[in-house]
Amino acid sequence: SAQGFDRNFDHFTDIRPVIKTSLADRFFAIRGSGHLLRRRIVRRFLNLIGMHPNPPRPACNANEVIEHGLLWITQEHDQPFFLWLHFMDLHWPYQARQRPKTGDEKEAVWKDRFLWRTVRRRKGKFDPGQKRSDRWKQLYREELEQMDLCFGRLFDALYDMEDWENTHVVLTSDHGEEFFEHGTWAHSWNQLHKEGAHVPLIICKARADQPRQVTSTVSQIDIAPTILDLAGVAKPEAMDGHSLMVHLEGQAEVEPRPVYSEMHGHRDSILYRLSIIHDGYKYIYDGDRDCCHLFEMAKDPEERSDIYHKDDAVSRRFDSLRLSHVAKGVLNILKSDDPVVGEDILYDLDADPKVVERLRALGYLD
Known part of the structure; x- marks a missing residue:
């Protein structure tokens, strides 16, 4: 991986979106085609000759990631394993996959891409208007619902394989999304306000007695020490962060850290x-x-x-x-x-x- 995500993993798969072989999809492979396709008159012409270009999706969807994860989980493992799945669905460009691919919806998605170029050019400080803002928020909600269904599919598979009781699950995000609460969109210009920096952290400890909600603020540097603690592995001395097991076990920190x-x-x-x-x-x-x-x-x-x-x-x-x-x-x-x-x-x-x-x-x- 060019970003270094594969470092220290025994097995790593960089899953790419499936490239279809239709004439319209092959058109995307031509250098500079994206600039042409952003022009509505070009898309109208392509539609007339039977080519119906869809806006490109930069990453594969969660179901594809989970499919690869399940293939690996169902293999024979002679020792406990660590599996990391990285999802990109809740990320700009928002594009709910369950929506009908009508002509109007396709045009709306193309318009989204066009407006996003303006958002980037203005470093997030662009108000697309109430109608477009409502659309982007609704698309995000729909993507969130789809992600929830995908997680359910993964957890159901673990349960059916009778591995659920022996599996610790940690779910989190690297950032939130800004919806113009403080004058910017998405996350590239993250101002570190609540909407961009406050992310979920859900830890499901195997065979845990009761669910527990913790309101204390913790840091993502605490996740790696917590996973090691759950696995019964000592934290390296040079590793930052502290295990969150005190929260999982119902204990409270005497003095919360900054x-x-x-x-x-x-x-x-x-x-x-x-x-x-x-x-x-x-x-x-x-x-x-x-x-x-x-x-x-x-x-x-x-x-x-x-x-x-x-x-x-x-x-x-x-x-x-x-x-x-x-x-x-x-x-x-x-x-x-x-x-x-x-x-x-x-x-x-x-x-x-x-x-x-x-x-x-x-x-x-x-």
């Missing part, structure tokens, strides 16, 4: 953003504007009323947490074996965006 989220530039959208959740507050540092925001979560769960003030005691405390965190991050990069650092450390530090943006967040760079 939870950090970071985002580096994505598609030239942002420089650096950092959020910290701790002690009932949510703090966001925006590297694009070099400014900070603070929200009291109980009174302002949607993060609308910014109460940050640099002379306020709570604001200063979060400023200190941020500076300490980014300073630690720079030190970790310097001490790592990351090839980006290399032999000529001063030259590479100037070139490494991870270091540059952390130094800017510390105030050392303009």
Whole structure:
């Protein structure tokens, strides 16, 4: 995998969307065809001659992923295994697969693609209007329902194979989606507000007695230590995060830790953003504007009323947490074996965006 997802796996399958062999689908293979197909007059002409081009889907659907997963699960395994399935359905472009492929729906999907080019060009800051906004939200809901059905298919298969009682399941997401709550769409321009950074984490422990809902904020760096704990494997000393077994077993942390989220530039959208959740507050540092925001979560769960003030005691405390965190991050990069650092450390530090943006967040760079 070009993204490194296959690292340290014994078996890895990068599932690609099935490419059909119809004349319309082969047209997509021609370089530059996408630009032509975005023109309605071109699509009308192709329809007249019997070609009915559908908008391309960049990833395979959840059912295809689960099909591959089930093929692997049903093989003979002489020892416990770890299986990771990565789904892309709840992701732009939203396209509910169960919708009838009528002519009007096809045109609506093509219009979605056209508008999305505008969204990207404006770095998420584009209002498509109420009708189109309602459509995108409804498509997302429909995709969510489809994902739920797909998970049910996977769990039913485990149950039928009598493996359910011996299987731990962890379900989470790498990000949420923004629906213009704070002026941007999707997630490429994630402002680290609730809608983009608050994601589900569901852990089903094998043979667990009763379901339990935990309202404490935890971090995704805690997932790997938790999986190791469930498997009875000791966490490596260098691994970040802590096992969440205390939550699964009904115990409470004596002192909840600050939870950090970071985002580096994505598609030239942002420089650096950092959020910290701790002690009932949510703090966001925006590297694009070099400014900070603070929200009291109980009174302002949607993060609308910014109460940050640099002379306020709570604001200063979060400023200190941020500076300490980014300073630690720079030190970790310097001490790592990351090839980006290399032999000529001063030259590479100037070139490494991870270091540059952390130094800017510390105030050392303009």
